Amino acid sequence: MRVAMMNLSRLLAVLVVASLATALDAETRVPQSQAEIGLGFAPLVKEAAPAVVNIYARRVVETRQSPFMDDPFFGDFFRQFGNSRPRVQNSLGSGVILSEDGIVVSNFHVVGMATDIRVVLSDRREYSAHVVLGDEESDLAILQLEAARNLPHLGLRDSDQVEVGELVLAIGNPFGVGQTVSSGIISGLARSGVLTGQARGYFLQTDAPINPGNSGGALIDVNGDLIGINTAILSRSGGSNGIGFAIPANLVAQFVQQARAGNDEFVRPWAGMTGQPVAADMAMSLGLAVPEGIVISDLHRESPFAVAGIQVGDVITHVDGLAVNSPSEMLFRMSVAGVGSTAQITRMCGDKRDIVDVAMIAAPDSPPADERKLGRDTALPGLTVARANPATIARLGLPLSTSGVVVVAPGPFGARAGLRVGDSITRINRAPVETTADVALALAGSERWVLIDLSRRGQPLQLRFRL
Template sequence: MIRLAFIALALLTAPAVIAETRVPQSQAEISLGFAPLVKRAAPAVVNIYARRVVEARQNPFMNDPFFKDFFRGFGNPQPRVQNSLGSGVILSEDGIVVSNYHVVGMATDIRVVLSDRREYEARVLLGDEEADVAILQLEEADDLPFLTLRDSDHVEVGELAMAIGNPFGIGQTVTSGIVSGLARSGAATGQARGYFIQTDAAVNPGNSGGALIDVNANLIGINTSILSRSGGSNGIGFAIPANLVSEFVHQARQGAERFERPWAGMSGQQVNSDLAESLGLSVPDGIVITELHEASPFTQAGLGVGDVITHVDNQPVNSPAEMLFRMTVAGIGQDAKVTWMHDSEERQSTVVMAPAPDEPDADERKLNKSTVLPDLTVALANPAVIARFGLPLNTEGVIVTDPGRLGARVGLKTGDVIRTINRDEIEVSADVEAALSRPGRSVQLDLMRRGQRLSLRFRL
């Protein structure tokens, strides 16, 4: 008993072992816990509080000539404030932050709070609703913790991954999982379209804009959405790849006002087994070109309808969304190496990544107050206009780029092609202005809308 007591006393008085805090260096160390990794990465993940003032919808009877007297002074619309909560990631010590567009887009007031409770005002440098990415600049910030962007093309399915964000506004939260899939296209919800990394690390509302990191605390993606019927995590979350974020940061630092994507000037579809057999391909890979604009850089590189694009910069492409992603991360002004098949023969070409050419001159003009439809804005269709409004590649003629208040009331929509006005042929933007400046008591507009003919008639 005396000997046992002596051993116990020796254990109690032994010096404590101080654990070393560092990033795990091996699989064995990773299995012991993620605490060192979290301590390194979490300070660069921020909470974002954004708000915007929106106009309340006006009573629909206020402009009605019969009912407006009954509603005069009743229910006047009052501006209301919309608040949003999300996450963001600091990418540089001078305060460049990436988040989701749906968190900060159109916000009038953005406040960013760091994990150490420091707060900064922020402004949006560059945002894009389609990609659901926004780049922010923190005001008067320096010497901030930040995460390094990893080349997301080297991310593999099965890698360990961690998501850091502010789910449900409860505070910074860390979840772990793996990379469940790559090249997920058309799977995200909301406005985001494109190419995503899939993870089973729990992502919930409020995690939007937060970090998806690897075991070296490098940023591999920005959490953007989930697939869920309940609104909570079901183990299927999507992140915007770091390579796309890198291109956004580059354009934001260059002072771009709008995110520019290279113009393909083509339509295509994924090659399935039936198509592969008919095209003489051994496996169903790539996308087959179904339509090609004469000004497309792919036309200049020698490709044509029926050819199959299999790789861009040595990366496989198996859907139009993946093709656009590969072109986008290549960057405006850069050359991309394209691998394609023609008559079962593999070829390679260098294609210049450039925005849609604004030629011929679109001559976009806004009609003045003296015309029948003031504030109607029209432009001549060219590749830039076609790309801007997502119109079919074969679109020709004068396009409605903004119907204006009265134009919308008579039924005009953005993207309509004006063929005639009062039976006068419309060939250039000036023809619209001239036709709508002539005196008359009635107007007939003949249009093309999504390939369908349409006539609008109204009296003045």
């Protein structure tokens, strides 16, 4: 028995040594076949990289020498002192060709407001381009290359099918050194609350190194399909720390669709509601076994959700079968569904869970906003006002209860008087105002003093100034 055990021990030792030798040999030996060589990323990069471009954008801005030039009072005194000087602002980024006729997607912060855009392909061909559709909130822009045809391009993958742990490649032009490829995995899904551009978006997270200049570049899977547009990193130093974010390809698809339809601004569905994520301490009181979804706190009377029968206090858990746990996720799912479609909304009402069909509509411009800019013959020249309606509320990000006439732009004199964007004007010189024509008429008088009653984010205020 003892001899048998010793023989077994020797056999196991031999097998372990053999296994280690094989592993070490596998780690150090040169690949012996084309199949083993194909395990690298080189074939994938050769196929995908030609569709990723470098973008050089610039815009000319006017700078004034005197700090008083824009002041409504002192500006008249300093108007002849110092001419404005043009200054060129340059930006560098990346983009992805999505069609053979030159449709390119990039970040808004790379090309937005640019007066001159130059796109350079990996084979050093250059094209002029212009922005067809841009949206600062989503930080996406669609470009059209001029006189382009038969260009290499990438296909879009359904980004809702992407899973954590998938291998990915990031292709772009970091720091302007030239086209660069970095590899990593998908680190997380449904990342929201990350600041990019002027808004907090909804992203895929990756540890593939992303640096300045990668913005607008491609995040591709192992099949060479585009799953996201690299857009932001979390970093204290400005360099990559392995926490990068990409805008999902499904949203890019909606941008391309609207650009081809002739839109010059991205139109996203209007929810007409506000809500908050369901926290752990709220779940039990809402009849939920686990914290999920968003609980509705306010609904506009014209909201398509209200029309479908959804009420304040209901909890929305899914859109088209996909979980939503924050307002950013909700907005993303609605944007992907697109205006004109119908989304299936899963909601909890008490202990009852059901699915409701909700129409995806643009914010109604009803009653007409009747936007009006006051002339120089009024007390506040340059003041722009509009009637509050769903479209105005959505555009200015106002509370759903906003009514009456709102300030779209205060102008230089209105700003000095204390007016701000979004203020709801209720009275001028104690006379009620209900339309933009009422505001224009009230400020066209010859009163020495002007008294304006308004509401600012629900708080009543009164402004008084002398002409």
